[in-house]
Amino acid sequence: MADKVRLGLIQLCGCSGCHISLLDLHEQLLDVLPHLDIVYAPIIADAKEIPECDVFLIEGGVRNEHDEHLVHEIREKSKVVIAWGSCAVYGGIPGLGNLYSSEQLKETVYGTVTTDNIGELPSDEIVPPLTDSVMPVPSIVDVEYVIPGCAPKPALNAAAIVALLEGREPELPKKIVCDECPRTKENVIPEKFKRTFEGKPDPDKCLFEQGYTCAGMGTRAGCGALCPSAGVPCRGCYGKTDEVLDQGSSLANTYAAAGDESLKIADKSALFNRFTLPSALISKKQK
Amino acid sequence: MGKITIEPLTRLEGHGKVTIKLDDSGKPTDVKLHITALRGFEQFVIGRPAEEVPRIVPRICGICQTAHHLASVKAVDAAWGAQIPSAAEKQRELMHIGNMIHSHALHFYYLAAPDFVLGPDADPAIRNVIGVIDAAPEVAKKAIALRRVGQSMVEATGGKAIHPVTAIPGGLSKSLSEEKRDELLAEIDTMIQYGQDGLDLMKSLNEKYLDTINTLGVIDTWYLGLVKDGKHNFYGDTLRFVSPDGSEKIDFKPADYLDYLAEHVVEHNYVKYPYNKKVGYPEGLYRVGPLAMINACDSMPTPLAEEARKEFAETFGRPANQSIAYNQARLIELLSACERAKELLEDPEIVSTDVKAEVEPKAGNGVGVVYAPRGTLFHNYETDDNGIVTKANMIVATTHNVPTMEKAIQQAAEVLFKDN
Ligand code: SF4
Ligand code: SF4
């Protein structure tokens, strides 16, 4: 790859957190930026047309027809396309919208307690119409790489950029969050499940084994087990590992060991596929 | 008749487009700002256990995620009647202030400063933060340091710098360590200094651009801010509306927001248009964010920022209605946030481990408000007996400003197209 990479960045159905995590390289930015020629990036720069790019980072999945159109245009104009962050890779949190139809989404949003003209909706002729569901980028076009995480750790972004600059393939962690977690495991199965605010968890022991609904065992490593280290269970934001087909089923598999107790856990679909519903085996509300 | 479309709107978080219709003489007749994205959080938090919602809604915005995390948990606390230990409130506030420092530094140095430091006529290809790094490396270094320290405050208290996780109903899942506190304290005086340097830079630019500031984007609107005992406050307490001429003030508590705010669906925008309900639509459109906050408060709670506020009022009037004065107002807040961080870090309770009260889920209705870096932010949830969310309403910071941004663009277009 050339010594200056022509880079494009865009946010589709995301939150800009992935962009922020790139800026969170902080002082290291001064080492990385000189190697990049940022030719398109609406969040930080003024170019209006998408030019030919070496590498394009797409943040966010597809939620409307305009997003979909952009993904195709980016694919045509870029040598390497990267689905960047869990929204782009799996649909992410906005993918929870797939539990409802887009009509239902609009009805609720434009019908809240503060709305004074309930019944009126933005016009599909003026704003880009919503797609039926949130779609991850790889379900629309082929991508060369994915960088999961919500947001991906700055180090993961940096490693990917450096790999591309050196003409190597970026590599993702192969392990699971439990492998990075400082909490000790005794291989016991919880007898009962608790909600995050219940009781005071032992600071040193595995949260799952204490009965908290941790998703670390079904989630790709890379974050350094941030959440269990901060006293709350992992919610699976890095998505599945390469070994399995679906994050939700791999988690369900572990939880099944607790028997009937696991059936009592509230809201399993949005717990086991919190960030991955649009790419899960069962993903979309059927009308 | 002609039509101009500006798309995508750049250096703006989110998705926007502007359309301007021109009559035969080239005068703009109709200016519309379109926010072109909708995700539907108000729908998909329904059915989730309420304690999970503060872990979901930060994804509304990756820049002010902490504000969403905290407004959300406050709403759940309120719905369940939870009483929070005072140490937890202080640590949550520090988390919030860290977000404020990072976001304000980002907004000023990365998004706005390229226009000032490089000039509005600079080549669009270099008119960005990388251009700033090349042209003024000292400025860039301060910007980076402010962001880094702000984000480390969030990570030290919230577990993650982007989308923090520690705020749970009843308090926090972990406390701030003494070691982290000491690291942050070691840098805070430098950050206060950088905050002042930013203001000095802004003031020197004022001399150059004062004409533009006083002519472009000047509009009369209501303002909505957050105060505590009349003083500027980032973290909550009392909402305050100020009338366009500053003569009228309306104070209310977050829990009573339905009496004071309403929203109007418009056909050209995914965003609803919030307004001051007592005044009505569209006369009651208001602005939020730094300018509104400085206009709404009687004074700043910290000494250096209060000096800066007085100077600001002398330059721009009170209330100031120049949209570009947002930048200076933002820097006053950045300075104040650094000063407040120091006060919090020096408080012994900031490392107390008594940060979590027992709570029981129950049916209730709770409102949580904080001042997000772009403006006051509302989360309101209803829960059932098991503490599962059954209804939600959110009015996010940028939303409040969309209708008035549209007005400001209309006004600017009229000025800019006058001579054509
Ligand atoms: S992956 Fe997370 S940080 Fe990135 S856009 Fe999606 S919600 Fe935001
Ligand atoms: S706390 Fe969670 S991430 Fe850590 S070991 Fe247990 S299950 Fe794995």
Ligand code: SF4
């Ligand atoms: S612990 Fe889990 S939810 Fe938390 S950051 Fe890591 S992968 Fe994401």
